[in-house]
Amino acid sequence: MGKDPVIRALVGLIALVAVGAAVSLAQSIIAPVVFALFIIAIVWPLQRGMQRHVPKLAAMAVTLIVTLLVVGCVLSIVVWGFARVGQWTLANAGRFQSLYGQAGDWLEGHGFILASMVAEHFDVRWLLRLFQEISSRVHGLFSFLVVTFVFVILGLLEVDVFVRQLARTRRGDAGGFMLRAGADIAGKMQKYMLVRTLMSIATGLVVWGFTLASGLELATAWGAIAFAMNYIPFIGPFVATLLPTFFALVQFESFEMAAFVFLCLNLIQFLSGSYLEPRIAGKALAVSPFMVLFAVFFFAFLWGVPGAFIGVPLLIAILTLCAHHEPTRWVSDLLSGQAPADPVALAPEMPPSA
Structure with missing residues (x-):
């Protein structure tokens, strides 16, 4: 009997690996469905409010148009920003080559023998291909x-029917549990995107203002990239910090200026992501930073860039489901990143003195 917990843990681990592999292989089907549910959770209040005044199909059409415009604008900003950076790279290819050669000479002078060999084979077109790959x-x-x-x-057409079917479910309180948990998850998704959008706009504006004031070229492009990339945590x-730093080194040919840009941009990102955003989001979206980083890299490994974006919302949804289910509520509390409200819970129970 003592081996039962170990066996169950191993079986659970194997099942988790199998599910992860299946999710990765079925990316072309599962990822769009997950994103569709995420979008529905965010835009459903708009359609529900419009359905009170206009027919359902008209409300859905307006909701889809608004959603497409928003998503299209964000993607266009990303493409435009990286296209501008790529054009600047092409126009200043000689400066990149010269800077890389100087770095190779400096490294070779400090004992890095292979640096000059790498510098001789360096081609600035590598950078261009990188930006082309991103675009x-x-x-x-x-x-x-x-x-x-x-x-x-299809989902927006069936939300009302699905909710009514859940309300009529007679299997214990399964329908009520799904309705309560679903409503809570939808509310958190809406708050998450609102906070993330506000912080992205603020970060983009501050980065644009800083790069413009510091004389760094492509200030508008850096602000646009900072705005769009802020939707992907970490x-x-x-x-958005590393690229302007590298280009500042090329433009000003000064390590001091590049270090200044790097430190200031990191300060902006820290104040936005680690100070302001948690205070605006509040405890409702509190998640352990370790788990946030894990979710971003794990789902990026499974689904690429879309996975990096959707990782944190999926983590929030999973923890919300755990919070609504009594046997798994401890998981939500453990991974919330919040200290217990009861100070007694912080101190371990001391054994009685002899």
């Missing part, structure tokens, strides 16, 4: 969005 991946998201919005259309801000 092509963003363009590839459009086909993904087509499939997603087909599911969104990875997005890192990219």
Whole structure:
């Protein structure tokens, strides 16, 4: 009997790996469905409010148009920003080559023998191909969005019917549990996207203002990239910080200026992501930073860029389901990243003195 917990743990681990592999292999089907449910949870209040005044199909059409415009604008900003950076890279290819050669000479002078060999084979077209790859991946998201919005259309048509069916479910309190948990998850998704959008706009504006004031070229592009990339926790801000730093080094040919840009951009991202956003979001969206980072990289590994974006919302949804189910509520409390309200719970029980 003592081995039963170990066996159950191993079986659970094997099942988790199998589910992860299945989810990764079925990405073309599962990922659009997950994104469709996420979009429905966010835009449903708009359609529900409009249905009180106009027919259902008209309300759904307006909701879809608004959603497509918003998503299209964000993707267009990303493509435009990286296209501008790619054009600047092409126009200043000689400066990149010269800077890389100087770095190779400096490294070789400090004992890095292979640096000069790498510098001789460096081609600035590597950077261009990198930006082209990023832009092509963003363009590839459009086909993904087509499939997603087909599911969104079908889902919006059936939300009312699905809710009524759940309310009529007679299997214990399963229907009530799903309705309560679903409503809570939808509310948190809406708040998450509202907070994330507000912080992204603020971050983009501050980055634009800073890069403009510091004399860094492509200030508008850096602000646009910072706005769009802020929707992906950790990875997005890192990219939005590292790229302007590298280009500041090329433009000003000064390590001091590049370090200044790097430190200031990191300060902006820290104040936005680690100070302001948690205070605006409140405890409703509290999640352990460790789990946030894990969710971003795990779902990015499974589904690429869409997975990096949807990882945190999926984590919030899973923890919300755990919070509504008594036997698993401890999981939600454990991964919330919040200290217990009862100070007694912070101190372990001391053994009685002899």
